Amino acid sequence: MISKEEYERLAQAACQYYKRAGIVLTTAEKERIEIADFGLQDVEHTGLQLIVYVNTDRVCAKEMVLLPHQTCPEHKHPSTGALPGKEETFRCRYGRVYLYVAGEKTPNPHCRPPHGSEAYYTVWREIELNPGEQYTLFPDTLHWFQAGSSGTVISEFSTHSTDETDLFTDPRIKRTPEISEGI
């Protein structure tokens, strides 16, 4: 849960990033920017801002903002039975993002996990994405990402989003209620 003041501050910061990235949002969209704090009460370090453009049964597209060094914590999108998990492509639009996936550990990675959460970051193959660069993640693969020092704007093109089914490495994380009371 974040306060109404914190929501306003982060949503406005996100709007500035969208503007810098040349991304136009409607007034209605600006009023429904979401903040994910992942339940850790430390949104500056573990959190992200986003606007969901569309999320039907088959297709989802959103635009995420991460402030400088802000982190989306490690998770995966599990398949269940015959139902394949979420597939997502991240495309960097502004700034720089470091994406970490399973595979051989990158020596001297650029990022450190948020303080106190180190145990819950286990994949260390680093993929650096600058504007125009992208990476596709298939279901059931652990990943996390962190903005560089200028923050970042990232488009996500994916199958249907259901945050409830995301599996986070950190058992303290709750993904569901993103926005605070009264918003």
Next chain:
Amino acid sequence: MISKEEYERLAQAACQYYKRAGIVLTTAEKERIEIADFGLQDVEHTGLQLIVYVNTDRVCAKEMVLLPHQTCPEHKHPSTGALPGKEETFRCRYGRVYLYVAGEKTPNPHCRPPHGSEAYYTVWREIELNPGEQYTLFPDTLHWFQAGSSGTVISEFSTHSTDETDLFTDPRIKRTPEISEGI
């Protein structure tokens, strides 16, 4: 089929539109911009430029450019048996696009079909999309669209794209070979 010279000219024009829209492409992407002329040998009027970001079995994302008054001709994405047809969301990023779908005819629509192709434009409910505005099309629904006088850049978020299965109202249209010899 378009000439190599025409390809270069249109691809460069598309790059300028992407730049104006604040969209960053990698060098590799700029070199694989596609031109769809729909086989009508009149690409200035019936055609579009595009870059496909990703097209997996489940998710497709692309960014289209239409020059002033350039038209994507009327078509639909049919379902076949249990397999649902393509679903697409168009999001205007720059300029203005007029999208036409089935429904009550809009009085005094802003666009006219390309000269000589009038018979193959049958749906006339007009949806105007300005930057930040979007519209989702479900399978099996006829649609066509035309850029306004400033041209347009449109993101498309969709399920898997298979141009071969698109059904065009105009029987003269061939969608497949987009780029001319040697490119």
